[in-house]
Structure formats: structure tokens, C-alpha cells
Amino acid sequence: MFNIAEKKIGKDTIVFKTPVNIQSMASIVGPKEGKSNLAGWFDVVVDDDMFGEMTPEKAERRFQTEAVNLAMDKLSLEYDSVDYFLAGDLLNQIITSSITASIIQVPFIGLYGACSTSALSLGMGCCMVDGGFAERVVCATSSHYQCAERQFRYPIELNVQRKLTSQYTVTGSGAAVIGKKEGFAKVTHFTVGRAIDMGIKDANIMGPAMAPAAADTLARHLNDTNRRPEDYDYIVTGDLGSVGGDIFKELSKRNGYALDDKKYIDCGTFIFKGDKTVGSGGSGCGCSGSVLCSYFAKRFEMKEISRILLIATGALFSPISALQSGTISGIGNAVAIESVV
């Protein structure tokens, strides 16, 4: 067994000189997500997961572009009032984000951290603002069940039986406008993940592949900041699912950070809670992206929570690396978000 405690724990956490304000967040999801455990929290639910397009790839673009537009509309912003667009997605060559970038014509910083891209884009966006390089940026991620399945595993038309460890990619997108001007919440810290390879080769076992990286990031974050889990209302992981989530809790406990089920939420498990069709839970950039930009954003707006740590998790592999018997690394990127008082 991999001993997480043996990993070097360094000073890897960025503490923003001035916490970066979250000015708006927007979420848009497909029909399954709209009827999920988080029904009622999303800004927009699209009844047709094809969004009126001929291919799911084109549908995903609509989801992402609409999320960006909605986040901007909430502030009545035009594209030219935004300095940078930081985005990524799961599709080859992050094509969804590239096309959104070509539509909105905002200088584009393409990012890839698999499903951890939600926190990566938010964290890097904060670096651009806090570093003095931008007044305001927009960050976005998205995913689509059909595109992700056919790219990474099998086309859904094959009806391949799901494993208990399989996860179900969320169809949806989350977008955030962050900047110097006041907002409803603020990002205070950013802990960049490390790629940790546990030797897992099966693209249907993502949670266990990512859990050690999430535990590594949590341990580095808490160590760097001298914080404890008690300092957060919630420790939130991106899409470990129920199987990966249990491993994350066990590894974190061994690291000295016990997390009970009131403290710990996994977006993937949370969104599809009670749904027997999804395997171990939801996944995808759009999973943590849309849950952060709906449920957590609104609870921050309602002043119901004061501080969370989002550790978005990603599985770093490609369909080709999987065919070549490559192992799947996990990564966890974390952002600490606080309410404004």
C-alpha cells in the first residue's frame, strides 16, 4: 500500500495577498442532472441533453458557452470587460473551451487537469488577478456524458454494463467571473496538485486512481496553512465517487485528518445521491464545476456557509495511454473559498 505520509509535504499552497472575489457563478446542466439530488439548485436545466445539436460534442459547446454568458449576464458584463478566459474540458485538445474562446474573443488560457480543471481554472484565474495581471477573468469547465463515454470508454449506444466503480459523467458546465471588485465570496488559497500514480490501469476505476492525490493535496494544504478540517464547513472533493471517497477518507484519517460525513462532501456522490444507475457517482469537469457554481455558490450567497475547501480531482490518462496499458495518475487541485462578511 502506498504510504501517503512518506510523500514530501512542502510549502506548496498559494496564499493570495488579497483574496480574489467571486463576482458571479453560473451553472447549466442536462435533464438527468436537473432531476438529481441537486434539482432546484442549478441556474438552467436543459431538457434536451443534445441541446438541439446534431452531436454531443457540439452540445457540450452550447453548455459551456451558455454558462459563460450567464455568468457574465448576471453582472451585465460585455466580453471586452474581461481580461482573460481560463478554461478546460475533457475532450481531446480541450476543443469545447477552444471554441468558446473563439466565440467570445477574450484572450484564452487553455488549461487541462482532467476533472480537476474546475479548481485549476479558478486557482489560476485568481493568480492572474492577485498577481496584478488582470482586473477580471472568467473561468469555465464543462463535460458531457455522451462525449466523455465515447471518447474515454465506449459509445453509449453499446450499452456496456457499468462496473460498481464506474462513474457517470455529468452533462453540464459551471462558469465563474472573478476579480478585484467585490463579490459574494472570495478565494483565499490555492494548492496546486501533484500527479500521483498508483498503478491503476482501468478507466472504470477512476475514484481509487484519484483518491490518493486528493488526500495528498488535503494534507499539503492543511499542513501549509496550519489549518485543520474543523476550520472548514465542508471539505469537498470533485468526483471521487463513493468508492474513491471512502479511500480518500481512510487515507486522510491515516494522515491525521479524520473527516466525518457531515464535514465531507464529494460532488460526484452528492449530485447523484439515491440514483442507482450511475455506478459510484458523478464525474467530469462539469461535475465539480456545476455543483460549485450552483449549490455552494447559492449557499454562500445565502450566508449559510462561511468556508469550504474544494479539492477538484482529475484522472490523468488518455484513450491511447489506456490502450497502451499505461497507468492512470490522479491529481487534486484545491481552492479555499470564504464568504464575505
Next chain:
Amino acid sequence: MFNIAEKKIGKDTIVFKTPVNIQSMASIVGPKEGKSNLAGWFDVVVDDDMFGEMTPEKAERRFQTEAVNLAMDKLSLEYDSVDYFLAGDLLNQIITSSITASIIQVPFIGLYGACSTSALSLGMGCCMVDGGFAERVVCATSSHYQCAERQFRYPIELNVQRKLTSQYTVTGSGAAVIGKKEGFAKVTHFTVGRAIDMGIKDANIMGPAMAPAAADTLARHLNDTNRRPEDYDYIVTGDLGSVGGDIFKELSKRNGYALDDKKYIDCGTFIFKGDKTVGSGGSGCGCSGSVLCSYFAKRFEMKEISRILLIATGALFSPISALQSGTISGIGNAVAIESVV
């Protein structure tokens, strides 16, 4: 015809508060590149483009990891003395960079700007240093002819005839260590590119797809900085090739910036100058990456040049978007590099 002059020209260029020092650069290329017009400039030439591996994807990893190791070795650095690893490549899910990240265990910021990732990673690395988030970072990009061809176009075994506009992906990698401590050159400015879509759909016509974005970035950079081409020893583009390069020069001339052939160098045209087998020139992340980290790095070290603008160019598409008749956007990311005096 697209009128570049109609595009909004904003204040999009980042001027680093303290120019970020380039402490070391390393380049490693395959056999064809080792015998090219730039023979003698690279740190390492590998005689076997498979680098002893069974697949070209695995070979590309060797190229990138070795470039990173070499850049670190030049400074006798250990991995734990580097704060972040910023890297990207052309392969699906930037798998080359992800695997390097899992080997070196440095917190990983995955980037994707197609072949423009060389300047994107350098520019974003500088933001991390100048923003006060890092003392030292390592940036890397790579590409491999066989992987890129079979992913984006056809397996090389098919011997598909090249078009005159086709380009030849460079097998190689460039890596740079940048940070606060002194170096042999410094990055002063970073102009983030915009995704510009000219409606081109053919993955064999990349130069013309990217040229307008490069011209847009040049115009925005010069406008933002109140500089003229005369302020640079060289204006360098990444991989427009001869066809794209001519379009770039024509568009830039219309924008009021005439570039003669002494001032203007395209890395793709330059590396394979005189080689009739490559179509319009070299391409790939490893093209501008390896040329910057060899020829230009060494000329900076020898104090032969004092200032260049590198506009690394990328074509934003995916094999799936191409099959779905999607158009190919171009992007140009620029970094201004100066000698230290």
C-alpha cells in the same frame, strides 16, 4: 477577407513588474532535426526517434522528461527545488506532460494552446514568479512526428502524400527553468493570444489557419507596448511554415508593421530550411520549444542578440472536430525576451 484591423486592440499585454529570469534552457531532438538547418545547436540529438521505446507516445515522454532533466541538471537542481511544472503537448489529454509530472512529482499546471503552448507555458510560468507565487518554475513542451501524424492526420505507415501546405511535426522537446534568481536572459512581456477562426477546415492547412492570430497578437503587443518591429532583433513565429509566414507578413504589413526577412524568422521554416520533404515547414509544440531553447537561448548566452518577440502559434482543433467539419481556430501567444546586461 478577414480584416485584422477591425479587431479590437486592447491593453492585453502583461508587463512583468520585475522581468523574470531564464536560468536555463535545454533542447533535445530526434535524428531528422539533428541533421536539419539547426544541426549543432541542440543540446542532445537522439539517433533513434523511438528513443528505445515500443511506441512513439512513450518515446515522446522520454524526450520531454529528458529535456526537463537536462534543464535542471544545468543548474544542478533537484525536483523539490522547483515550485511548479507548467507544461503541455499535442497529444490527447496532454498525456506526455501528465506523465512527466507524475515522474518528477512537482505540482503540475497543465496547459494547452496547441503548438503555442511553448510561449503559453513560459508566459504563465513568468506570471507565477512575478505574481509572487513561485521562486522557480520549470516549463516544458514537446511533440513527436509519428504521434502527431497518427493522431491528427494519418498514421505515417500509410504514406499519404503531403500537400504543399502540410507541415512536418518536429520530434523534440524544449524545457526552461525560470525564476527570481539571475539568468542569461529575461522575459519582460507576455501577450496572451485570442482564438481566431478563419473558417479553415483542413488539418493540412495549418499555417494559414494560424497566421491571422499571430498577426493579431503582434499588433496587440506592439500597440500595447508602444513598440515597433525595429525594437526587436527578431520577430519569431512558432510554426506558420512558409505559406502561413507569407500570410502573416502580409497581414502585419496591412497593420502597419512591415517585416523583412532579416527581422522575421518562423521556427518551422527555419529548422527545416532547405529540406524538400517537409512541405511548408516544421510544426508542433516541440518546434518553437526546441528552437527557442537551442538556437535563440545560445545566441542570448553568447550576447549576440538583445531582444526577440516569440509568437508561438497554435491551431485549435481536435480529430473529432475535424471529422465533424469543424473549423480550425488559430492562436498566438507571445513572450518578449531580452538579454541581461
